[in-house]
Amino acid sequence: MVAIKPKQLALGLATLAVTWGVTLVGVVSAQTLTLYSGRNEALIGPLIEKAKAELGLDIQVRYGDTAELAATILEEGQNSPADIYFGQDAGALGALQKAGRAVVLPASILEKVDERFRSPQGQWIGISGRSRVLDYNTNRVQARDLPRSVWELTTPKWRGRVAWAPTNGSFQSFVTAMRMIEGEERTREWLTAMKNNGAVVYRNNTTIVEALGRGEIDIGLVNNYYLARFKREDPNFPVAHHFTRGDSGSMINVAGVAILDTADSLEEAQAFVEFLLSPESQRFFAEETTEYPLVVGIPHPPEQVPIDEINPPRIDLSNLADLDGTLSLLQEVGVL
Secondary structure (H helix, E strand, O other), X not given: OOOOOHHHHHHHHHHHHHHHOOOOOOOOOOOEEEEEEOOOHHHHHHHHHHHHHHHOOEEEEEEOOXXXXXXXXXXXXXXXXXXXXXXXXXXXXXXXXXXXXXXXXXXXXXXXXXHHHEOOOOOOEEEEEEEEEEEEEOOOOOHHHOOXXXXXXHOHHHOOOEEEOOOOHHHHHHHHHHXXXXXXXXXXXXXXXXXXXXXXXXXXXXXXXXXXXXXXXXXXXXXXXXXXXXXXXXXXXXXXXXOOOOOHHHOEEEEEEEEEOOOOOHHHHHHHHHHHOOHHHHHHHHHXXXXXXXXXXXXXXXXXXXXXXXXXXXOOXXXXXXXXXHHHHHHHXXXX
């Protein structure tokens, strides 16, 4: 027996109503779009409401953990109600692409974003970006003493002075990128050296930046947009960004979207993606979430280094999908 999705049933009934010349009140109003979002409602909820109004769509959102929602889509198979997946990081988007669950986006959409920040196969596209960065306490560390690469953090000079968050998804993506760039053995060497050098464990990026502000730690491996939230509350917050050059310590990851092969209406799904890439939406990410807009011509977040001045490693972000390999390595080294 073939499963029929609710939206397919509704559209079928509407067609019959037209054929038979009768009215089925409430069967179909606005086209329904089902979004699985790994992005938090507090971050993108206002933007979704604006999309509903401007596009005339009934957008139903299921919020959750990025990796868990991607796994759910794979488990649901062709019975998934999801039309679009909005992932917090490119690894989960790559996993859906690898499983053949994402459709190829039109060139008119793909061309809006630099090729570095979208699938080479055209099956997902970045909506906003964030860079890995070394944040440091400006009262305790002089700019001239900052490390040029994450490898310098393993030296005696930085023993017990560096914070990381091994259970955090963005840190795990950073390690996955290191595995792609440096290889498995070199990444194992770095993780082991950091652990032996007394790297201090924190729960997440926010707690690291808080600790930096208190002078509890000197350097932290975090994402770029957390510091801005503290600076808004206290312009004198004694923490600044430092970017390494060309290694995974300065990698740029993206939050992005894929239209799924279970989408009922590609036209409406594509309209939603175009809305997220509109100048208004891109400014929302720059101003409200302090992430990098990925469409050319939109100003970068205030007081952030322009994205073109960062020297990240050149990698296919789809390959960040190998989270299992990273988790195994972190457990093997004893970091998790």
